[in-house]
Amino acid sequence: MTKFLSQIYQVVSEPKHTVKRDYPSLTSEDLMLLVADGDKSAFSCLVNRHQETVFRLIYRYFGKEEEANDLAQEVFVRIWRSSKKYTPTSKFTTWLYTLTANICKSETRSLWRRNIRLIGSFWASGDHDAPEILAPAPSPEDAALQAEQGRLVRAAIQSLPPNQRLAVVLRRYEELSYQEIALIVGCSVAAVEALLVRARVNLQKKLFPLKK
Amino acid sequence: MGPSAPPPMNCSIRQKKLSAFADGEGSPAWRSEMEAHLAHCPECRQALAALDRLWLALEDAAPPRLRPDFAPAVMARMTEASGPGFLDWRYLLPAMLPAPATMAALVLFGLFIGGWMGQTVMKDRLMTTTSQEQTATLAAMDAFAPTPRGSLAEGYLLLVSTTPLVKP
Numbered sequence: 120m121t122k123f124l125s126q127i128y129q130v131v132s133e134p135k136h137t138v139k140r141d142y143p144s145l146t147s148e149d150l151m152l153l154v155a156d157g158d159k160s161a162f163s164c165l166v167n168r169h170q171e172t173v174f175r176l177i178y179r180y181f182g183k184e185e186e187a188n189d190l191a192q193e194v195f196v197r198i199w200r201s202s203k204k205y206t207p208t209s210k211f212t213t214w215l216y217t218l219t220a221n222i223c224k225s226e227t228r229s230l231w232r233r234n235i236r237l238i239g240s241f242w243a244s245g246d247h248d249a250p251e252i253l254a255p256a257p258s259p260e261d262a263a264l265q266a267e268q269g270r271l272v273r274a275a276i277q278s279l280p281p282n283q284r285l286a287v288v289l290r291r292y293e294e295l296s297y298q299e300i301a302l303i304v305g306c307s308v309a310a311v312e313a314l315l316v317r318a319r320v321n322l323q324k325k326l327f328p329l330k331k
Numbered sequence: 332m333g334p335s336a337p338p339p340m341n342c343s344i345r346q347k348k349l350s351a352f353a354d355g356e357g358s359p360a361w362r363s364e365m366e367a368h369l370a371h372c373p374e375c376r377q378a379l380a381a382l383d384r385l386w387l388a389l390e391d392a393a394p395p396r397l398r399p400d401f402a403p404a405v406m407a408r409m410t411e412a413s414g415p416g417f418l419d420w421r422y423l424l425p426a427m428l429p430a431p432a433t434m435a436a437l438v439l440f441g442l443f444i445g446g447w448m449g450q451t452v453m454k455d456r457l458m459t460t461t462s463q464e465q466t467a468t469l470a471a472m473d474a475f476a477p478t479p480r481g482s483l484a485e486g487y488l489l490l491v492s493t494t495p496l497v498k499p
Contacts, residue, residue: 178395195405
């Protein structure tokens with residue numbers, strides 16, 4: 120039934136884009152307006168432009184490559200579906216980060232609902248004595264050190280509460296300002312500052328437990 | 332206040348602000364004040380160095396990889412989703428219009444056919460049925476008459492009406 124409706128929808132509402140556009144030269148905001156009009160080429164250009172950003176953010180948040188790939192796809196499908204709601208008054212990247220952050224948070228909640236116990240759930244924030252539950256390291260010595268360090272970092276980030284985690288990822292890896300993070304997380308700049316202070320304290324405890 | 336004298340400070344508060352300072356946040360005036368304080372406070376300098384060390388430690392040596400078929404997979408899923416706002420009633424409405432329109436046409440057609448059949452084909456049959464039903468109803472109503480047919484009362488009345496009066 121849904122497929123049938125979608126076919127009817129396509130026939131009824133398929134816009135005819137006869138104008139040849141130089142998509143890569145357009146801003147993301149302009150591309151988004153074309154996407155809202157049903158322009159698939161504009162959407163394809165938008166995907167190519169922002170896929171790495173979305174993927175990286177989700178990967179830093181969850182620390183799992185496979186999951187990040189799937190969720191990044193979900194983000195773009197949602198962009199397509201909700202393109203009509205996009206208002207060009209807000210910066211596209213802010214809108215994109217907000218959408219991605221919301222998907223990350225809702226996925227975290229659904230993971231909890233499904234009782235999939237992430238490392239962070241074993242390893243409560245601020246708990247010094249909790250064991251570090253990590254996958255066994257690979258055997259090659261040189262790669263092992265780097266991989267181990269990467270795993271420690273990812274596990275430490277995932278041990279943070281969702282908003283702290285998001286703030287750290289957006290600040291450390293995406294290099295966003297506190298103002299932008301506040302818009303994405305949906306809180307005040309002062310709250311972002313507090314989130315990052317607490318996140319740093321927690322990360323210090325995880326990554327440098329012996330140092331004061 | 333001379334350049335050698337440390338400015339008044341509360342290090343516990345300043346150390347909380349170091350995070351924002353390390354991130355390059357704050358007004359130029361506030362940053363200058365923090366810099367002046369850091370120049371004289373080894374404890375805060377140490378804390379700032381620890382924050383920098385932590386941020387450096389978060390560097391991921393092995394960057395994640397996106398699937399090579401990521402974009403085509405998204406486009407394929409997007410086609411399945413069929414259009415912006417898919418599953419949103421505002422966008423589904425135009426697609427769903429043919430179904431209610433067809434249903435309404437069918438209902439109207441059914442009413443018309445029903446009416447026409449009632450007026451022409453079924454008229455006589457309905458009339459016959461009605462007269463038969465009326466007869467049956469009247470017969471049934473007879474049970475409530477003062478002298479129902481076949482009753483003792485009817486027999487008595489019949490007898491009275493047919494018997495000649497005996498003259499004295």
